[in-house]
Amino acid sequence: xxxxxxxxxxxxxxxxxxxxxxxxxxxxxxxxxxxxxxxxxxxxxxxxxxxxxxxxxxxxxxxxxxxxxxxxxxxxxxxxxxxxxxxxxxxxxxxxxxxxxxxxxxxxxxxxxxxxxxxxxxxxxxxxxxxxxxxxxx
Numbered sequence: 001x002x003x004x005x006x007x008x009x010x011x012x013x014x015x016x017x018x019x020x021x022x023x024x025x026x027x028x029x030x031x032x033x034x035x036x037x038x039x040x041x042x043x044x045x046x047x048x049x050x051x052x053x054x055x056x057x058x059x060x061x062x063x064x065x066x067x068x069x070x071x072x073x074x075x076x077x078x079x080x081x082x083x084x085x086x087x088x089x090x091x092x093x094x095x096x097x098x099x100x101x102x103x104x105x106x107x108x109x110x111x112x113x114x115x116x117x118x119x120x121x122x123x124x125x126x127x128x129x130x131x132x133x134x135x136x137x138x
Contacts, residue, residue, distance in 0.1 A: 045106045048073045053137045062121060064137045065106075072109045074121060074137075078102050086126035091119055099123070 001009065048065035052072070055062045059080040065073040074091060076099065087099040089107060096107040113119075123132040 045073065045108050047075060047106060055135055055137060057133060057135060060123075060133065062135055062137060064119065070115075071111075072113075074107045074109065074119070075104060076107075077104045082132075084125045084127070084132060087132065088124045088126045090122040090124060092116055093120075093122075098126070 048067040048071070050066045051063055052066050053062075053064040059078060059082075061077040061079070063075040063077075065075055067073065074089070074096065076089065078099065078101075081102055082099070089096045089099060089105075091107070091109060092113055094110075094113060096109075097105070099105055109119075117138060119137045121133075121135045121137060123134075124130065125132055
């Protein structure tokens, strides 16, 4: 290489290394920050005041609740983590939602389901499509 070309080559590499470092710092700077667990948005319905029926089987407790009007709600409490990873909740063959890992989950019943007692609640393994539990609430 001639001296002029060597000088340009060194300058291009020096500028390139600085730009590469700035690009790395910029990429790390714009990464999204994780939201702390306590600040996640929860869209869980509030419990209805009147309890119509209760049943407990194994590590699950079921409650049928009624609101001020004729609206009803199913409340499922898990006392231990379930073996299945993905559990769907059906009420009278209508999908209500998915159970979380632990704790209390509530599912508001639609007006058409509220008028059809008794309520057959089925917990179905969403992966293998096998019924885990069936329970009837009056």
